[in-house]
Amino acid sequence: MRQYNTKQRGAVLDYIRSLGDAHVTAAEIVSHFSRGEQPVGRTTVYRCLDRLTGDGMLRRYTTDGVSGACYQFTGGKDCCREHFHLKCERCGRLEHLECGALSELERHVLTRHEFLVNTQKTVFYGTCKKCVNNGGMV
Amino acid sequence: MRQYNTKQRGAVLDYIRSLGDAHVTAAEIVSHFSRGEQPVGRTTVYRCLDRLTGDGMLRRYTTDGVSGACYQFTGGKDCCREHFHLKCERCGRLEHLECGALSELERHVLTRHEFLVNTQKTVFYGTCKKCVNNGGMV
DNA sequence: GCTAATATGAAACCGTGTTTCATATTCATG
């Protein structure tokens, strides 16, 4: 046995899972668990996030305009391989993009510009359909 | 007149210019100016960086793995428009990439995936030619 | 139930960045 499962870690993971695609910060999680049936301390929240990220249950990333790291549920699926991400700067939503044009681009950049792209880490910033249509309102 | 030029701000800009393409953090600048002929205080360094970035003399960005913001000399040329950036995760170097394939991709993502890419902000992470050849040694 | 391995959490700490405020510098004008 390598791991000792605890109520706190389970509660943190359940909470982030319940948020679907939305990102959440450590501070928001701390706040959510500061009161209630299953309180979780600040330090523990940070440790859970580190561990769950390491286990592949969460994705961690930083974004200009959000203070601190953001976390998103992935559930252990290796959802970051072989495709790119689109991050809407308006609503914060992260979309997944699997498309032949992108793989082609990756090959182009490698062969013509001699740069090996890390697709897991590369994020396209911009504005998504919904936010363009809303004129930027969220 | 809108600005009062000072020795400190000039010294900070000269120092970052002297570094060429390399990025530098505020902490490194503070350390560089902590002793010497023209000392510059911590607060002033931060204020100069804010201002020089606002004036378009520097580019500011954040990167996973580097604590705090990074700064790079641009010299007022609007070097962030209409092209993408390649950031080497090994050596930290930031390359500029102007290429028809990228513009085409931008159009593709907009028309097919209804996502308006912000080319100024989007950075391709990966490994540059030199670092691939060196097997990752820097 | 017993025990070793591991997890928790309060408090103290660290690093990046900002605010405050008294002092100093810049520069237009006389």
Add this chain to the structure above:
DNA sequence: CATGAATATGAAACACGGTTTCATATTAGC
């Protein structure tokens, strides 16, 4: 050159995200 208003500097204190420490509590194999 002298004056003075606008602006810049910098030490100290602060704000905030995140980590370390360490005593205590929980987990899971026996």
